Structure formats: structure tokens, C-alpha cells
Amino acid sequence: MKPLLLTLLSAALCSATWAPAWAAPMSKADYQAAHDVITQQYKTDQAACGKLAGNAKDVCHQEVKGREKIGQAELEQSHEPSDKHAYEVRLAKADADFAVAKEKCDDLAGNPKDVCRKEATSRHVAAKGDAKVVEKSAEAKSDAREKMSEVRQSSDMDKRDAAYAVAKEKCDALSGDAKTTCLKTAQMNR
Numbered sequence: 418m419k420p421l422l423l424t425l426l427s428a429a430l431c432s433a434t435w436a437p438a439w440a441a442p443m444s445k446a447d448y449q450a451a452h453d454v455i456t457q458q459y460k461t462d463q464a465a466c467g468k469l470a471g472n473a474k475d476v477c478h479q480e481v482k483g484r485e486k487i488g489q490a491e492l493e494q495s496h497e498p499s500d501k502h503a504y505e506v507r508l509a510k511a512d513a514d515f516a517v518a519k520e521k522c523d524d525l526a527g528n529p530k531d532v533c534r535k536e537a538t539s540r541h542v543a544a545k546g547d548a549k550v551v552e553k554s555a556e557a558k559s560d561a562r563e564k565m566s567e568v569r570q571s572s573d574m575d576k577r578d579a580a581y582a583v584a585k586e587k588c589d590a591l592s593g594d595a596k597t598t599c600l601k602t603a604q605m606n607r
Contacts, residue, residue, distance in 0.1 A: 443496045451492050459485040472523050479520045483513025500559070504552040511544035581607045 443451070459481060466477035490509035494502035518537035522530050584603035591599050 442498055443492075448492065448496045451495070452489075455485060455488040455492065458488075472520065475523065476517060476520045479513075479516045483509075483516055487513055500552055500555040503555070504548055507548035507551065508545065511541055511548060514544065515541035577607050 462481040462484070463478065466474055466481060469477050486509045487506070490502070490506040494506050515537055518540065519534060522533035522537060525533050581603055584606065585600065588596050588599035588603060
């Protein structure tokens with residue numbers, strides 16, 4: 418049963434996770450089904466960790482917790498795709514890796530243990546920083562798209578105003594009904 422659950426969850430998350438940001442979000446029913454799979458897998462994996470002893474058991478529990486948090490974050494990204502949720506997925510992965518690495522350091526003693534923890538912390542800080550850079554980059558791109566849209570609209574309006582001024586000037590050479598018709602046509606094309 419475990420391989421089936423993993424396969425179903427992987428298929429659901431992969432298809433939703435790799436979908437483009439503009440793709441339709443996951444349906445509520447699919448979300449709930451995937452959530453149930455994650456919860457069931459977490460319980461199954463935690464029970465399997467119970468068979469271990471010592472630090473191996475602690476490492477196993479951290480790995481299971483990490484997979485569950487990553488799965489939940491990926492599920493949220495699939496359900497409601499956003500830059501914020503993508504950041505939370507990266508952060509969940511960084512946190513999970515850090516928790517497991519710290520726990521694995523407990524197998525060591527003295528200076529090697531201290532070095533192991535410092536290396537784990539360094540990798541964690543770097544991963545969180547990278548996640549923040551990606552998030553801010555996505556925000557900057559979004560802001561740039563909005564500003565470009567505003568600039569285009571302003572430019573289009575300026576072009577229309579300039580074309581209207583030319584048409585109006587041409588109408589000044591006319592008189593009477595021809596001038597009135599010319600001005601109305603210029604105004605409609607504005």
C-alpha cells in the first residue's frame with residue numbers, strides 16, 4: 418500500500434508543482450485527497466521509525482517530519498500557486514534538510530560534532546538566502562511587468578493625443594460643416 422500512496426501523491430504533486438504559474442489551481446477535492454495521502458503517509462512513516470533505536474530513530478523522525486512539511490508546502494503551492502507558496506516550498510526544504518543534518522550530527526562528539534552543526538547551519542542559511550533571492554526576483558519581475566504596462570498605457574495615450582493634435586490642426590484649414598465633421602472624426606479616433 419505504501420508504494421501506491423507514494424505514487425499517487427507523487428503524481429498529484431508533480432503534475433501540479435510543475436504546472437506553470439498561470440495554470441488553474443488544484444480543485445478542493447483534489448486538495449483534500451492529496452492532504453489525506455500526506456497525512457496517512459506521515460503516520461505510516463512515523464510508525465516505521467518506531468522500529469529503530471537511538472539516533473537512527475531520531476533521524477528517521479526528522480526525515481518524516483521534513484517530508485510531511487515539504488509535502489504540505491507543495492500541496493499549498495499546487496492548490497493556490499503563488500510566489501509566496503513557492504518560497505514556502507523552498508523554505509520547507511531548507512528547514513527539513515537542516516533538521517535532519519543537525520540530528521545526524523548527534524552521532525558525532527567534540528569538535529567534529531561542532532563542525533558538523535556549523536556546516537549544517539551554514540547550508541541552512543545559504544538555502545534560506547537563495548529562497549529569499551528567488552522570491553524577491555519573482556516580485557521584482559512582477560513589479561516590472563506592472564510598470565511596463567503603465568508605461569505602455571501612458572505611451573499609447575500620448576500617441577493618441579499627438580495624433581489628435583495633428584488631425585485637429587489639419588481641420589483648422591477647413592471651414593464650416595467640413596471643419597465640424599473633420600473635428601468630430603478626429604475626436605472619435607482619439
